Amino acid sequence: MTKAGRRKRGAKTIEDVAHAAGVSAMTVSRVVNQVKNVRESTRAAVLEAIELLNYQPNTAARSLAAGQATHIGLLYANPSASYLAQFLIGALHAARSAGVHLVIESCESEDADEQAEVTRRFATSDVEGVILPPPLSESQPIMAELDAMGIPIVTVAMGAPRDNSLNVRIDDRAAAYEMTRYLLDLGHRDIGFIKGHPNHVASTDRYAGFCDALTESGLDCDSAPAEQGYFSYRSGLTAGERLLARARRPTAIFASNDDMAAATVSVAHRLGLIVPDDLSIVGFDDTALATSVWPELTTVKQPIAAMAEAALELLIADLRGNRGGAGRTFTERVLSHAMIIRESAARPPGSRKLAAKNQARSS
Amino acid sequence: MTKAGRRKRGAKTIEDVAHAAGVSAMTVSRVVNQVKNVRESTRAAVLEAIELLNYQPNTAARSLAAGQATHIGLLYANPSASYLAQFLIGALHAARSAGVHLVIESCESEDADEQAEVTRRFATSDVEGVILPPPLSESQPIMAELDAMGIPIVTVAMGAPRDNSLNVRIDDRAAAYEMTRYLLDLGHRDIGFIKGHPNHVASTDRYAGFCDALTESGLDCDSAPAEQGYFSYRSGLTAGERLLARARRPTAIFASNDDMAAATVSVAHRLGLIVPDDLSIVGFDDTALATSVWPELTTVKQPIAAMAEAALELLIADLRGNRGGAGRTFTERVLSHAMIIRESAARPPGSRKLAAKNQARSS
DNA sequence: ATTTTGCGTGTTACCGCTAACAATGCTGGG
């Protein structure tokens, strides 16, 4: 009677599985944790029992017994809301399968001292590793503080890898190259560019990719119209206005993220330009904003949730592996991006017939 | 030596605290869990020891021992990204203090059968309660499925409370009333309204609040220009266009959420109208979009994160309390909203002098 | 005065799982 005393309704335990498979609990544990030294036939029997009973290990018991990491920190600072939402979803998903709690905290300040302060308070609680999504993945003060406390870090979308650290990113340069290539193939020759925040390495990479494509097509990148932006909608407004006020107006604009692309769409409309007939506009990130404006934005999709998952996996692997004491080494994971073609880009004005012809060809 | 064998670096245990306070571990547990029957002096001693050692209970051990809920489900369907981000942050925060894991899943389908299907799969995993933020908080199929499986639900921002359920919301009607009152006080008499999704009770409430204020000022609500929207940016575009195409153009527009307000701003700009000089536009929710458009939106702030926290707390309290077996009863929590005055609303055109005078008065 | 309450606290026995070690069985070398 004590046996079922405090147990929850119907939850299967490792003991149930062990009994069903005719082995000991320890063996089941070994199978579940992919430890070697289990005979193939035994493993199969256990797996079958697990399947049969629909056994799901109790994460609380697991981390208690193993003394494993249980709290992973996530420090963020106002990226676009949709970026954050997707990132959180991915992180949460990974956290769940790893049986780990996510402790999230915001750090909005730009001031180095204050960032360090927030970080210290944060790290003093009980996080055993920290995930740093952009833009914090570029913050020196935060990383220095964490390093000093000996807390492992995994950065996301950081361009300048540090020694002895983990990083997850996409190939921004290649992605920007592809997008530019796409515009060039469409027939555009006057392509304007809105740069991202100068502190982000991703900004530089995207611009580099843009130039790669231009150069490849025999165009001079330095003479291509480019304006500085800061990844915000507001900055996109200004940059867009400048670009469209130029004597020789570009027929296409490539903004370094969707927020700035959306702002440019708004500017174009105010000027009475039809997108994409008079002007093509493309973005980067494929955040929710890309599909909420009209026309919907052609953009590059970053696998944000997947990146968050990868980051957490990397960190946990490091944490677990590191308990042995061996120093960890630099690890990076590059996930793949994807071009998302929607309605905001088309052939440049004056090439309609060509457009129609090609449309027919491609269908 | 076995004593410190598997223990993690420096983590304080309940035993440490007990020793420091000169009591047993059980007593510390009682203090931590706010159980009664602890003498005041003992409690103080324990609290002091906790403070001193900076003790933080191990959530894994706690939920293992108590057999408490460990996984709370969160089913969502594309609300605006910034709403979701904020909601997740709040939920995560509360989940952490409760030592509970959040299991989140999306359910985008509008189809009843499919919703039921997703819900069933979701609930079959091991969630012990489910949080339903809008718009899912209005979904009958999902709630019916969950009810059938005996899984407690807490809805957020649902207008039509069910028997035997938990709900968290703000007073949409009062908030909309206040906002309309604000526009009226500014001098507006022709105020257009963009309604929210007809399936949401919040939409009805907001419109009711709008009417309350109008009626109070002796205006007829039925003759006030109102267009149907669906909470999306796109629907705001259409509604905004219709409203501004009217023969008698409103001097102010109250959109039922920020997305639609932002869309209306965009339409106004396209028509060459200056906001707020020619036209005042206000929104609802205070999502990130409100501050990313220009001019920044005057809006109503929903305490989204706090609502998520409240929802989780309510659910957990129910879960814990319910283990006794007593049927749970209807509980609702209404959080307070706030008016956020920014730059998108001003006095109607033609009342500049009055505006200046009042400005002076109010400062 | 003795029993009854019941409050405040300690003891014991787990929760479900895994580290460390022990035991078992098998292979092959001396």
Add this chain to the structure above:
DNA sequence: CCCAGCATTGTTAGCGGTAACACGCAAAAT
């Protein structure tokens, strides 16, 4: 044939808490 050496599996002892119960003692009841 015995035993080292290895692969495989079982046993024991917790991880850090909490439920349930036992216990001591003062105030209230008989």
